[in-house]
Amino acid sequence: MADGDAKPLSKPRRRRPGRAVTIEDVARVAGVSKGTVSRVLNGHDWVSPKTRQAVAEAMASTGFVANASARSLATSRTGNIAFVLGAPPVRLFEDPNYAVLLQVITEELAQLDYALMLLTASTREEQARVAKFVREGHVDGVILVLVGEAGTDELISLLRSSRIPAIACGHPFVGDDPLPFVAADDTPGARQLARHFLARGYRSTAVIASHLETSGGKSRVAAFTGEAPGLVRDDLIIEAHEYSRAAGQHAMRTLLETRPDIDSVFAASDLLAAGAIDALHEARIVVPRQIAVAGFDDSAIAQQTDPQLTTVRQSVADVARQLVAQLRIGLDAGVMASVTVPTQLVVRESA
Amino acid sequence: MADGDAKPLSKPRRRRPGRAVTIEDVARVAGVSKGTVSRVLNGHDWVSPKTRQAVAEAMASTGFVANASARSLATSRTGNIAFVLGAPPVRLFEDPNYAVLLQVITEELAQLDYALMLLTASTREEQARVAKFVREGHVDGVILVLVGEAGTDELISLLRSSRIPAIACGHPFVGDDPLPFVAADDTPGARQLARHFLARGYRSTAVIASHLETSGGKSRVAAFTGEAPGLVRDDLIIEAHEYSRAAGQHAMRTLLETRPDIDSVFAASDLLAAGAIDALHEARIVVPRQIAVAGFDDSAIAQQTDPQLTTVRQSVADVARQLVAQLRIGLDAGVMASVTVPTQLVVRESA
DNA sequence: CTGTTAGCGCGTTCAC
DNA sequence: GTGAACGCGCTAACAG
Numbered sequence: 001m002a003d004g005d006a007k008p009l010s011k012p013r014r015r016r017p018g019r020a021v022t023i024e025d026v027a028r029v030a031g032v033s034k035g036t037v038s039r040v041l042n043g044h045d046w047v048s049p050k051t052r053q054a055v056a057e058a059m060a061s062t063g064f065v066a067n068a069s070a071r072s073l074a075t076s077r078t079g080n081i082a083f084v085l086g087a088p089p090v091r092l093f094e095d096p097n098y099a100v101l102l103q104v105i106t107e108e109l110a111q112l113d114y115a116l117m118l119l120t121a122s123t124r125e126e127q128a129r130v131a132k133f134v135r136e137g138h139v140d141g142v143i144l145v146l147v148g149e150a151g152t153d154e155l156i157s158l159l160r161s162s163r164i165p166a167i168a169c170g171h172p173f174v175g176d177d178p179l180p181f182v183a184a185d186d187t188p189g190a191r192q193l194a195r196h197f198l199a200r201g202y203r204s205t206a207v208i209a210s211h212l213e214t215s216g217g218k219s220r221v222a223a224f225t226g227e228a229p230g231l232v233r234d235d236l237i238i239e240a241h242e243y244s245r246a247a248g249q250h251a252m253r254t255l256l257e258t259r260p261d262i263d264s265v266f267a268a269s270d271l272l273a274a275g276a277i278d279a280l281h282e283a284r285i286v287v288p289r290q291i292a293v294a295g296f297d298d299s300a301i302a303q304q305t306d307p308q309l310t311t312v313r314q315s316v317a318d319v320a321r322q323l324v325a326q327l328r329i330g331l332d333a334g335v336m337a338s339v340t341v342p343t344q345l346v347v348r349e350s351a
Numbered sequence: 352m353a354d355g356d357a358k359p360l361s362k363p364r365r366r367r368p369g370r371a372v373t374i375e376d377v378a379r380v381a382g383v384s385k386g387t388v389s390r391v392l393n394g395h396d397w398v399s400p401k402t403r404q405a406v407a408e409a410m411a412s413t414g415f416v417a418n419a420s421a422r423s424l425a426t427s428r429t430g431n432i433a434f435v436l437g438a439p440p441v442r443l444f445e446d447p448n449y450a451v452l453l454q455v456i457t458e459e460l461a462q463l464d465y466a467l468m469l470l471t472a473s474t475r476e477e478q479a480r481v482a483k484f485v486r487e488g489h490v491d492g493v494i495l496v497l498v499g500e501a502g503t504d505e506l507i508s509l510l511r512s513s514r515i516p517a518i519a520c521g522h523p524f525v526g527d528d529p530l531p532f533v534a535a536d537d538t539p540g541a542r543q544l545a546r547h548f549l550a551r552g553y554r555s556t557a558v559i560a561s562h563l564e565t566s567g568g569k570s571r572v573a574a575f576t577g578e579a580p581g582l583v584r585d586d587l588i589i590e591a592h593e594y595s596r597a598a599g600q601h602a603m604r605t606l607l608e609t610r611p612d613i614d615s616v617f618a619a620s621d622l623l624a625a626g627a628i629d630a631l632h633e634a635r636i637v638v639p640r641q642i643a644v645a646g647f648d649d650s651a652i653a654q655q656t657d658p659q660l661t662t663v664r665q666s667v668a669d670v671a672r673q674l675v676a677q678l679r680i681g682l683d684a685g686v687m688a689s690v691t692v693p694t695q696l697v698v699r700e701s702a
Numbered sequence: 703c704t705g706t707t708a709g710c711g712c713g714t715t716c717a718c
Numbered sequence: 719g720t721g722a723a724c725g726c727g728c729t730a731a732c733a734g
Contacts, residue, residue, distance in 0.1 A: 020488075020727090022726095022727055022728085023727065023728060023729095024727080024728095032704075032705085033704070033705045033706075034705085034706090034727090034728080034729095035704070035705060035706075035707090035729085035730085036703090036704060036705075037728095038728065038729060038730085039703095039704085039729095041728090041729095042729080045703095046703055046704085047703070047704085048703060048704090051703080051704080065483070065486045065487055066487060066727085066728075067424075067487065067488050067726085067727050067728070068423075068429075068487040068488045068489045069420050069423035069424040069427070069429065069488060069726085069727080069728095070424050070710090070726070070727030070728045070729090071727080071728060071729080072419075072420035072423070072424075072710095072728095073418075073420040073421050073423075073424050073710050073711065073712090073726085073727080073728075073729095074709085074710055074727080074728045074729040074730080075710090075728085075729065075730095076420070076710075078419075078420065079489075080468070080489075083469070088454065102469075103439065103471075106469060106471060107471075110471075110477070110480065115468055115469075115470065115484065115489065116468065116469045116470075117431070117466055117467065117468050117469070118434070118453075118457060118466075118467045118468070118469050119466065119467075120457060120458075120461075126461070129461065132416065133466065135416045136416055136417060136418065136419040137371075137418050137419045137420060138419045138431075138466065245655075246652075246655040278629075281632065281633070282632070301597075304595075304596075304597040371711090373710095373711055373712080374711065374712060374713095375711080375712095383720075383721085384720065384721045384722075385711090385712080385713095385721085385722090386713085386714075386720070386721060386722075386723095387719085387720060387721075388712095389712065389713055389714080390713095390714095390719095390720090392712085392713095393713080397719060397720085398719070398720085399719060399720090402719080402720080417711085417712075418710085418711050418712075420710080420711080420712095421710070421711030421712045421713090421726090422711080422712060422713080423712095423726095424710085424711080424712075424713095424725095424726050424727065424728090425711080425712045425713045425714085425725080425726055426712085426713065426726090427726075
């Protein structure tokens with residue numbers, strides 16, 4: 001053989017054993033080109049039924065699965081959305097609302113074929129990590145859940161400077177150029193509740209608040225007291241250190257020791273209210289006859305207390321849905337808007 | 352001009368305005384080649400200090416950020432780990448343990464520079480989606496948290512057939528070829544607790560169990576009753592429908608109505624125990640003098656009840672750490688092992 | 703309707 | 719020590 005050319009001819013290695021089957025393998029088996037395979041893979045038109053059929057069979061017989069990274073590189077879309085927590089996860093899990101939030105978001109996103117990435121950003125380093133992560137192009141969009149934590153504004157501006165759509169859950173507390181957000185408007189529900197208290201004839205109500213540094217924590221109390229100025233004396237507003245049942249119980253005990261002259265209490269969350277009821281039970285006080293109790297959130301626990309809680313429903317599920325709806329607009333290169341979902345009184349037995 | 356060749360010469364588009372800065376841009380600015388930039392980017396040796404310096408400056412001045420997809424494609428590593436839930440999230444959030452699990456896993460993983468992807472697999476479709484997701488190469492590893500759900504074995508075998516390391520949290524219930532797992536061994540703690548009851552002189556204890564279809568649910572009860580056969584009569588084992596406070600309260604009420612002759616109760620979770628104590632309080636029964644109560648988990652609530660709970664500590668944090676430790680071995684192409692972390696009696700006031 | 707070809711951005715041998 | 723060139727697997731624009 002006249003094999004004068006010693007150049008190591010490009011080895012036609014059919015397929016390294018360990019390697020995954022690629023679009024090219026499928027093409028060979030189906031007797032078509034890569035381009036065509038790509039077309040049927042993405043459901044594009046302009047492919048004859050029989051070719052499509054042949055490709056489909058080839059894909060099945062070879063056990064082909066499209067490679068995510070290659071796809072992302074070519075399309076510059078990842079199919080991932082970041083769920084960024086502005087607080088350590090434990091804090092988040094205290095509140096049953098977040099379980100629903102996460103679940104609904106996951107579901108809605110899955111329906112659009114997006115997957116969720118869970119990131120925490122409660123410290124400076126974590127925030128930097130998140131910012132980098134986002135700019136590296138790991139995700140197509142961001143949902144930011146800040147539980148009123150400090151130092152969030154840096155993250156937000158970093159997010160803004162990146163190209164990808166980001167939306168906040170709850171009011172982002174930044175002066176200059178806030179993110180679009182979705183938040184529940186506590187005001188209408190809290191007002192309705194205040195009027196309900198008035199209608200019931202209560203004369204003196206205490207408020208167990210929490211996280212007064214957040215918009216949510218503030219507005220509930222403000223709207224309630226604003227609607228019924230005479231009902232709540234300033235010194236009857238007590239702040240629990242967290243939205244937990246234990247904290248509610250503790251607060252109520254304190255209240256009972258120092259202010260026995262109240263006939264009703266408004267707790268800024270159902271968990272707080274449940275704790276308050278616990279304390280009232282301890283003290284052999286009948287709810288609502290001697291002291292009425294109302295909560296906020298209408299979370300699952302509202303129907304598990306005895307008596308069941310009169311409360312204000314903020315549909316976290318709706319918030320979640322609005323969140324993805326806006327995000328979807330953003331992903332579609334549209335301009336996202338901020339949306340406020342209303343909140344509503346739910347009268348049960350405790351007040 | 353002798354422009355006979357009408358072929359549209361490859362347009363030398365310098366850089367489309369919207370495009371991100373690439374390794375090539377950095378190379379140009381630094382006056383080196385792509386290869387060199389790549390080397391300093393990955394901290395490889397064989398780069399002179401001054402070149403390294405120049406490249407670093409170029410990266411800074413251009414605002415370069417490495418593209419994740421391109422990197423994944425080239426290295427076939429994504430830096431992502433999937434956290435797969437075998438049950439709907441709400442179910443998961445009922446149990447405070449999972450909050451810790453998620454948090455610790457996130458932290459540990461972040462330290463290794465891995466990010467978490469949250470996937471649910473409580474239905475057949477979701478399981479299929481997860482399997483596909485994994486095989487598309489979205490993640491480098493999988494942590495499977497099945498809360499004793501059915502139909503999980505398919506997912507597991509799909510996972511096995513894929514190349515990537517997967518580890519289960521809790522015993523995977525499959526006959527043929529189970530995944531390596533990390534689980535708490537409830538036995539020692541439950542036994543210690545039984546002996547503690549014996550030592551305290553209790554004569555008749557009721558058991559509030561739950562999720563008896565899971566290994567965890569089963570083994571706690573089995574170990575306890577096994578260690579103190581005479582203590583628990585068969586008809587004194589009652590099953591709550593979930594690990595919640597309300598369910599515990601309900602169960603305890605039932606117990607009080609039908610079996611007033613007990614002097615102690617062992618609840619298979621702290622939440623259950625807390626509920627039992629609630630019911631006991633209602634009935635004006637003093638804990639532990641009249642009826643002693645013990646829980647399981649040593650979750651946060653164990654110190655918030657009155658009296659504080661005697662319970663069994665299963666360190667979820669340790670489980671989480673072992674989980675990523677094993678996963679790390681798997682990612683390193685090593686062979687993962689199953690690990691069992693022990694559990695231990697914690698005596699407080701309630702029993 | 704289908705094949706060809708040129709990227710997508712980075713890692714990585716090889717020569718030099 | 720450094721540069722050149724190819725490969726990763728897929729999409730998309732264009733030619734036919």
